[in-house]
Amino acid sequence: QSALTQPPSASGSPGQSVTISCTGTSSDVGGYEYVSWYQQHPDKAPKLLIYEVNKRPSGVPDRFSGSKSGNTASLTISGLQAEDEADYYCNSNAGSHYYVFGTGTTVSVL
Amino acid sequence: EVQLVESGGGLVQPGGSLRLSCAASGFSFSQYWMGWVRQAPGKGLEWVANIKQDGSETYHADSVKGRFTISRDNAKNSLHVQMNSLRVEDTGVYYCARWGLSAGLDKWGQGTLVTVSS
Numbered sequence: 001q002s003a004l005t006q007p008p009s010a011s012g013s014p015g016q017s018v019t020i021s022c023t024g025t026s027s028d029v030g031g032y033e034y035v036s037w038y039q040q041h042p043d044k045a046p047k048l049l050i051y052e053v054n055k056r057p058s059g060v061p062d063r064f065s066g067s068k069s070g071n072t073a074s075l076t077i078s079g080l081q082a083e084d085e086a087d088y089y090c091n092s093n094a095g096s097h098y099y100v101f102g103t104g105t106t107v108s109v110l
Numbered sequence: 111e112v113q114l115v116e117s118g119g120g121l122v123q124p125g126g127s128l129r130l131s132c133a134a135s136g137f138s139f140s141q142y143w144m145g146w147v148r149q150a151p152g153k154g155l156e157w158v159a160n161i162k163q164d165g166s167e168t169y170h171a172d173s174v175k176g177r178f179t180i181s182r183d184n185a186k187n188s189l190h191v192q193m194n195s196l197r198v199e200d201t202g203v204y205y206c207a208r209w210g211l212s213a214g215l216d217k218w219g220q221g222t223l224v225t226v227s228s
Contacts, residue, residue: 001171001172001173003154003156034213036213036214036215038155038215040155045205045218045219045220045221046147046155046205046215046218047218048210048214048215048216050214051210051212051213051214051216052212052213052214055212057210057212057214057216087154089154089155091155091157091214091215093213096169097143097160097162097167097169098157098160098169098171099145099157099160100157101147101154101155101156101157102154103154104154104155
């Protein structure tokens, strides 16, 4: 159960788009459609943004979108806003009901 | 309103034990998979364990297997994790979370801090 690989940081100006990658293996990201993404502001609990690769829970802005190709999943934030400055984590099923998180990416809004 | 409230955290010496609890309200607790996720200070999220709706299946991360045990009491709408043989590297905030019907952790508690130190 090795952590999925994410870039440590990403940034963009307000209104721009930012894409965060999440790289795993065929035993996790590449093998299942159960990839989810979470946003975490400092000293707060994580919040679900995306589930099942590209689905958004009600209440999550459509600026957030997810995709997957092979062993790599991606989260794109379009129309970046100041409140998007946070840490982002991917999560994938790794067989049966085992799961693994990504290493996390800090997004900065310039 | 869905609420998950963790309790039981604190300071414990290496090798010691601690039992965390999570009180659930605002939803049909017995219909959901539940899990624990932890976060070491300044570090990322780490999945710890999952438990099926009726408690018949449990899954633990390799890092805690054999030391931690997840359990639930559906009559009391509560989730627990018994943590034995604690190590310094088990220090962190422990979150209780609900697995939504869509394979995402859709509700989280506020977390409880566990500190393992001599």
